Amino acid sequence: MNIPPSLERLVEQLARLPGVGQKTAQRHAFFILREADAYARALAAALVEVKEKIRFCRECFGYAEEDLCAVCRDPGRDPGLLCVVEQPGNVFVIERSGVFKGRYHVLMGAVSPLDGIGPDQLKIRELDARVSAHPVRELIIATNPSMEGEATALHLSRLLGAKVEKLTRLARGLPVGGSLEYTDEVTLHQAFSGRQNFGG
Amino acid sequence: MVIEELGLSRFRNYPELFVRFSEKLNLFIGKNGQGKTNLLEAVYLLTHLESFRTAKLSHLIQNGADTAYLKATILRGGIRHKVKLEISGKGRKVWLDDMPVKKISTYISSFYSFIFNAESLHLTRLFTQHRRGLFDRYVSFMDPAYLQEMKDFRVVAAQKNKLLKKCEKTALEPWNHLFAAKSCVMMEKRREVVEKINQSLTFHFQQLTGREEILRLKYLPSLKGPPDLWEDWLNRHAPREAAVGYSLWGPHRDDYRLEMAPPPPTENPSADPEWKPEPLFSQGEYRISMLALQMAMNRMVTEKTGSNPVLVLDDLFAELDTAIQSRLMTHLEKLPNQLFITHTETPVNAKPSAARIRMIQSGKIT
Ligand SMILES: [Zn+2]
Numbered sequence: 001m002n003i004p005p006s007l008e009r010l011v012e013q014l015a016r017l018p019g020v021g022q023k024t025a026q027r028h029a030f031f032i033l034r035e036a037d038a039y040a041r042a043l044a045a046a047l048v049e050v051k052e053k054i055r056f057c058r059e060c061f062g063y064a065e066e067d068l069c070a071v072c073r074d075p076g077r078d079p080g081l082l083c084v085v086e087q088p089g090n091v092f093v094i095e096r097s098g099v100f101k102g103r104y105h106v107l108m109g110a111v112s113p114l115d116g117i118g119p120d121q122l123k124i125r126e127l128d129a130r131v132s133a134h135p136v137r138e139l140i141i142a143t144n145p146s147m148e149g150e151a152t153a154l155h156l157s158r159l160l161g162a163k164v165e166k167l168t169r170l171a172r173g174l175p176v177g178g179s180l181e182y183t184d185e186v187t188l189h190q191a192f193s194g195r196q197n198f199g200g
Numbered sequence: 201m202v203i204e205e206l207g208l209s210r211f212r213n214y215p216e217l218f219v220r221f222s223e224k225l226n227l228f229i230g231k232n233g234q235g236k237t238n239l240l241e242a243v244y245l246l247t248h249l250e251s252f253r254t255a256k257l258s259h260l261i262q263n264g265a266d267t268a269y270l271k272a273t274i275l276r277g278g279i280r281h282k283v284k285l286e287i288s289g290k291g292r293k294v295w296l297d298d299m300p301v302k303k304i305s306t307y308i309s310s311f312y313s314f315i316f317n318a319e320s321l322h323l324t325r326l327f328t329q330h331r332r333g334l335f336d337r338y339v340s341f342m343d344p345a346y347l348q349e350m351k352d353f354r355v356v357a358a359q360k361n362k363l364l365k366k367c368e369k370t371a372l373e374p375w376n377h378l379f380a381a382k383s384c385v386m387m388e389k390r391r392e393v394v395e396k397i398n399q400s401l402t403f404h405f406q407q408l409t410g411r412e413e414i415l416r417l418k419y420l421p422s423l424k425g426p427p428d429l430w431e432d433w434l435n436r437h438a439p440r441e442a443a444v445g446y447s448l449w450g451p452h453r454d455d456y457r458l459e460m461a462p463p464p465p466t467e468n469p470s471a472d473p474e475w476k477p478e479p480l481f482s483q484g485e486y487r488i489s490m491l492a493l494q495m496a497m498n499r500m501v502t503e504k505t506g507s508n509p510v511l512v513l514d515d516l517f518a519e520l521d522t523a524i525q526s527r528l529m530t531h532l533e534k535l536p537n538q539l540f541i542t543h544t545e546t547p548v549n550a551k552p553s554a555a556r557i558r559m560i561q562s563g564k565i566t
Contacts, residue, residue: 111371113362118371147355147378154374 007033059130061106061123062091071095071103078102080137083170084127084156086110086144090180094142097185099192102140105130110148111155119155127156131163140195142170144179157198169198201276201311201507202538203243210265211287212238213563221540222556223275225533228542230560236542237317239560240512243540246272246283247311247510249294249304252320257287274311276507309344312501312509314494316516321490325478331456339393341501346389353382357447365445369438376438379450380423380430386451387421394419394456397496404499405492410527412463414473415489422453458489484519491516491528498537508537516541 003011007029015025032040056062057069064070071077071091081102085091091104107122131139141156143149153169161167170191183191208217213235230236237253241260244252251260261268270285284295294301301307323330340346360375398416405415423430434441434449441448460481461473481489494511501509513532517525532539546557559566 111374113359113366113368113371113375118368147352147359150378151356151359151374154377155371158373 056088056106060091060104061088061108061126062104063088076101079134081140082131082136082138082164083140083142085142085180086149086152087181090142093180093183094188097188097192099185099189100140102138107143107152110143110146110152112148119159122152124156124159128160128163131160136164138166138168139164140168140170140192141198142180146179153198167198168195170195201274201510203246203510204273204275204280205271206242206246207269207271208242209269209271210262211242211260211268211270212262214238215262215563217563217565219558219565221538223538225539225541225556227546227557228540228560228565229544229546229557230542231544234560235563236560237514238563239565240315240317240514240540240542242270243510244313244315244512245285246270246274247308247313249285249292249308252315252317257292258289260287261289276311305344305347309340312341312505312507313512314498314509315512315514316491316494317512317514318518321487324490325486328453328455332452332454335390335393335456338397338497339389341497342393342396342504343389346386349382349386349389353379353386353451356382357450357452361446364438364442364447367442369442372438373435376434377431379447380427380434383423383430383451384427387423387427387454390451390454391419391421393500396500397493400496400499401492404495405489408492408495408528408531409488409524414461414463415492416459416461416475417493418457418459420455420457422449422451422455458486458493460485460489484521484524487519488524498535508535511535511537511539513539513541515543517543 010029010032011022011025014020014028015022017025020028032043053065054063055065057064057072058067059072060069062069062071064072066073069091078101081100082105083094083100083102084105084107085094086107086109088106088108091106094100094104105123105127107124107127109117109122111117111119111122130136139156139160141153143152157167157169202223203221204223205218205220208214211217219239228236228239241251241253245260251257254260267286267288269287270283272283274281274283282295282297284298286293294304294307296307320330320334324334336346336350340350356375356378360372360379363369363372363375394417401417402414406412425433437449458478458481459475461475464471464473478486478489491513498509498511511532516528520528532541542560
């Protein structure tokens with residue numbers, strides 16, 4: 001088979017996306033070729049724009065286009081409720097469910113010695129500072145229900161348990177070994193309403 | 201469950217083969233190296249999707265070929281299923297009723313078989329890790345959730361070992377907490393299955409042998425004492441683990457051992473029996489004890505799933521005297537299970553009545 005080099009380059013790039021294999025990448029590439037020029041230009045512009053504009057919120061490390069993200073700028077969000085998640089994307093999953101009215105803190109991962117990630121590689125010092133600066137009524141730990149997420153939750157409970165009024169864990173009821181990213185809204189509602197006191 | 205038909209293509213020493221099996225006893229007679237065990241390997245592969253002889257599935261492909269195929273009709277719960285397996289250098293693909301199987305664990309927990317094979321028995325007798333592997337399989341038969349527990353535990357143990365190698369003792373505590381919690385769940389499930397086995401182990405041993413001894417299985421956990429003390433205990437012993445660079449205590453170091461005792465004297469039934477530990481068993485005693493263990497598991501799985509596992513007994517009569525052989529055959533013929541038995545010759549005193557006796561020579565079945 002003799003694929004034109006430009007087409008091959010596109011397939012190669014698309015195939016790097018999570019969940020996309022060679023075959024799907026080819027289908028996507030053919031789709032882009034079939035569509036009008038405007039689509040390809042819009043797609044390319046959107047890709048460049050998102051990389052140029054999106055940064056991490058100074059306060060919570062969620063995705064933002066300004067210094068602070070939309071949640072941190074919203075005076076209606078309760079600063080006494082703080083939900084800790086692993087990835088910036090997790091914020092949108094919880095936001096979409098509409099179940100949570102507090103604020104977030106993104107750790108940028110979970111502890112995993114095998115990957116060389118310890119507490120110092122995560123935004124834990126920043127979380128500690130936030131909790132010490134403003135009183136927190138409830139710290140909700142919403143790390144993934146994986147072993148790494150559990151270990152991170154335990155570490156946080158030991159570090160911050162005495163600094164907040166109440167510390168709860170969301171993971172119970174979420175699918176074991178799963179990730180917040182793939183959790184549906186009903187399950188998320190149940191997980192939030194059924195959150196339990198947590199102490200390691 | 202019953203494997204009704206099996207077709208092999210370029211599998212081990214079989215270029216092409218199609219056999220229809222008896223729903224009860226199938227006895228295959230042939231000299232060593234003719235393909236008896238290869239046939240049983242195929243039967244086992246259909247239910248476990250792995251071999252009991254090799255970790256590399258590509259070894260199953262006939263020399264010179266690049267893909268092996270297995271096709272079978274399996275009757276289970278009144279429903280006839282079509283199973284197809286493709287083994288190539290890239291791995292295995294499975295189809296159930298013409299649909300590709302996505303979740304292997306669901307497939308494995310719908311078909312059950314037990315293997316009795318000299319090589320596996322030998323390894324099980326010699327090495328702790330093979331004994332753990334055997335019982336991990338048995339526990340997961342009884343409780344499929346155990347597979348996830350094992351997976352979680354392996355992750356925790358690997359993360360913990362990494363920290364031990366790097367001597368980061370302060371970061372260790374959350375992992376020891378999870379380690380203790382996961383150990384507790386796994387050990388509880390193991391203990392339950394061992395207890396259940398012991399309820400009928402002696403019965404099956406006496407049935408098979410006609411002997412009067414008591415047989416029991418001992419579970420030897422590596423972590424001892426009350427589970428709520430383990431986390432603290434592991435934290436305090438972290439320096440010893442750090443010194444070697446891996447975790448020294450936990451379910452990954454547990455062991456299982458058989459032991460046998462003469463029946464208690466009738467005048468004093470509560471007397472402490474004198475237990476003979478497994479290393480002192482004769483080869484014959486060990487084989488028949490392990491068969492009794494499989495019979496106990498067989499009944500437990502049948503009770504739990506409502507379906508009879510397939511029993512695959514390779515070279516069953518080896519190292520057993522003729523009296524036991526004939527007793528064994530009479531007993532096995534009464535089982536409701538589908539059985540696959542191989543032997544080098546037709547057992548003299550143990551000629552099965554209803555069995556289909558087949559001869560195997562150079563990959564051909566007559
Ligand atoms: Zn923010």
